[in-house]
Amino acid sequence: MSPPRIDTPPSGGSALARLLRHARRHRPRIALASVCSILNKVFDLAPPLLIGAAIDVVVQGPDSWIAGFGIHNINDQILALSLVTALIWVLESIFEYAQKVTWRNLAQTIQNEMRVESYAHVQGLELAFFEDSSTGGLMSVLNDDVNQLERFLDGGANTLIQVSTTVVVIGGIFFYLAPSVAWMAMLPMPVILWGSVVYQRKLQPRYADVRERVGDLNSELSGNLSGIATIKSYTAEAREVARIAASSTRYKESNRRAIALSSAFSPLIRMVILAGFIATMIAGGQEVVAGTLAVGSYSVMIFLTQRLLWPLTQLGETFDLYQRAMASVDRLLALLATSSGIRDGNRTLDSVRGEVRLEGVDFRYKDREPLFQGLDLTIPAGQTVAFVGSTGAGKSTLIKLLLRFYDPDRGRILLDGHDVRELTLLDLRRAIGLVSQDVFLFHGTVRENIAYGRDDATEDEIVEAALVAEADLFIRELPKGYDTIVGERGQKLSGGQRQRISIARALLKDPPVLILDEATSSVDNETEAAIQRSLERISNGRTVIVIAHRLSTVRNADRIFLLDRGRVTESGDHEQLVDRGGLYAGLWRVQTGEPAGQPGETYAG
Numbered sequence: 001m002s003p004p005r006i007d008t009p010p011s012g013g014s015a016l017a018r019l020l021r022h023a024r025r026h027r028p029r030i031a032l033a034s035v036c037s038i039l040n041k042v043f044d045l046a047p048p049l050l051i052g053a054a055i056d057v058v059v060q061g062p063d064s065w066i067a068g069f070g071i072h073n074i075n076d077q078i079l080a081l082s083l084v085t086a087l088i089w090v091l092e093s094i095f096e097y098a099q100k101v102t103w104r105n106l107a108q109t110i111q112n113e114m115r116v117e118s119y120a121h122v123q124g125l126e127l128a129f130f131e132d133s134s135t136g137g138l139m140s141v142l143n144d145d146v147n148q149l150e151r152f153l154d155g156g157a158n159t160l161i162q163v164s165t166t167v168v169v170i171g172g173i174f175f176y177l178a179p180s181v182a183w184m185a186m187l188p189m190p191v192i193l194w195g196s197v198v199y200q201r202k203l204q205p206r207y208a209d210v211r212e213r214v215g216d217l218n219s220e221l222s223g224n225l226s227g228i229a230t231i232k233s234y235t236a237e238a239r240e241v242a243r244i245a246a247s248s249t250r251y252k253e254s255n256r257r258a259i260a261l262s263s264a265f266s267p268l269i270r271m272v273i274l275a276g277f278i279a280t281m282i283a284g285g286q287e288v289v290a291g292t293l294a295v296g297s298y299s300v301m302i303f304l305t306q307r308l309l310w311p312l313t314q315l316g317e318t319f320d321l322y323q324r325a326m327a328s329v330d331r332l333l334a335l336l337a338t339s340s341g342i343r344d345g346n347r348t349l350d351s352v353r354g355e356v357r358l359e360g361v362d363f364r365y366k367d368r369e370p371l372f373q374g375l376d377l378t379i380p381a382g383q384t385v386a387f388v389g390s391t392g393a394g395k396s397t398l399i400k401l402l403l404r405f406y407d408p409d410r411g412r413i414l415l416d417g418h419d420v421r422e423l424t425l426l427d428l429r430r431a432i433g434l435v436s437q438d439v440f441l442f443h444g445t446v447r448e449n450i451a452y453g454r455d456d457a458t459e460d461e462i463v464e465a466a467l468v469a470e471a472d473l474f475i476r477e478l479p480k481g482y483d484t485i486v487g488e489r490g491q492k493l494s495g496g497q498r499q500r501i502s503i504a505r506a507l508l509k510d511p512p513v514l515i516l517d518e519a520t521s522s523v524d525n526e527t528e529a530a531i532q533r534s535l536e537r538i539s540n541g542r543t544v545i546v547i548a549h550r551l552s553t554v555r556n557a558d559r560i561f562l563l564d565r566g567r568v569t570e571s572g573d574h575e576q577l578v579d580r581g582g583l584y585a586g587l588w589r590v591q592t593g594e595p596a597g598q599p600g601e602t603y604a605g
Helices: 017-021 023-045 044-063 074-123 127-132 135-177 177-185 188-226 228-233 237-262 265-289 295-337 397-401 425-430 446-453 459-468 472-476 495-509 524-536 574-582 584-593
Strands: 354-364 370-378 384-389 410-415 432-435 513-517 543-547 559-564 567-572
Touching: 017 023, 017 295, 023 044, 023 074, 023 135, 044 074, 074 135, 074 295, 127 384, 135 188, 135 410, 188 228, 188 237, 188 265, 188 354, 228 237, 237 295, 265 295, 265 584, 354 397, 384 397, 397 410, 425 432, 425 472, 425 513, 432 495, 446 459, 446 495, 459 495, 472 495, 513 567, 513 584, 524 543, 559 584, 567 574, 567 584, 574 584
Parallel strands: 384 543, 384 559, 432 513, 513 543
Antiparallel strands: 354 370, 354 410, 559 567
């Protein structure tokens, strides 16, 4: 299955810059989280200074640095240091808690909003998008990519801020204490920053490939799980396992290439850090021996050099998280940039009679021959009409055009004299009920599935819809009646039971226009008879459009249209068409067991 057809990401800076613009309403919370991270790191860096001050007290006594604050007694100096230490540790703990809670809640909020916003956007895309996309690929973007963003916001952002804070604070302390030695400790910084930029550029395409591979894998897994019955019926389990294994191996190899590069970052940085640490130790020690640097200051520098340089080794892991997240952000923002070919109208309808008219409609699917060319037909309000014809004649496409799953290339489709492109999609689709050949039931109870189109439906209304659809009897025989779980896609029910629940669902919606698209194609004769009885009851007062290959289903229609290669070749009621002796009459003879008519007559499948 092909991956989602998603537009190119919008231009305008890096993925991080575009993410920040997208999440601009959260800037105050981002600023608060950043301040908490900075203060947490500032207080975290204070203990080495206190250790240096304590050594200074022991060595210098009354002449120590603390004595400058008017505390000359050594015991008082130590007590003062203890109190300050306790205060700093408390503040560090408070801000550590604050930054973790703020960043994590912010990560949860942004990932929730991105997932919901992306899903809402996908819901508004035209049907062609989904026909060109795979469910697994979309799931990869809506779930996996959002989770990658959450992981970075949860810890990576805080790490980057705290490492930057460490460099600034410790660099300032070093240049204050011993400018002649400070440059040695800071010497590795340009190399580390340059290396980080180079690694980011090299990692970006590798992690973009990783996200593509996981999308492909999810697509194949989703397809296989949906088609498990077919796989088992063809005893293709081993072949499908091998196919998934091959896709998983491609994902593993893509990750391996990214890991090989990202894992080399920290060891290389460590070597650069080692040079700076040794240089600080030797040069600082020589200044202490020469008497130009206090022992306490030297101790502070040794401790802080470690605190400055070793955390930089975390950049490898952080940049790994960052590049994974930015690859995911690119895919998410690209999905949000994908525009729908169906534009919503602005005209509302107070009431609908149900007259449908097609005027000069041209339509073709992408990369295919034209299906309709100048199609004209009228469906009067309140009548039951049927469309029959061979597979590919355009019967189901008419329904998709009426529901605006697609728009015609030329011409107009009118509902009660209004061009459907001018109507709001909400009003248009509220006016139309669809019972499809491929019935989709949601994982939930029978009651929930019948009431899907009307959340405010009462119990009596749900039961009444089931009665009209001749579904109430079998529903009450289910283990828990209307509270029975139907399973994913309604797999716990038979095809006929699913069809009747689908009809009940459409009836509860009470639409002025009801469409039955091959509603009896996969049911037995008894179920077809039940559906026929339902149709007779529900057709009063509404426009009913029936698409069927069983002509017995449509013989009572007010008007029947025979479609052939996108054109209406015959129309009339059943008796008129049979008497005419054309293609419809031939189809009727084939289905009723009478001798076939003219050669070349096709089955109305």
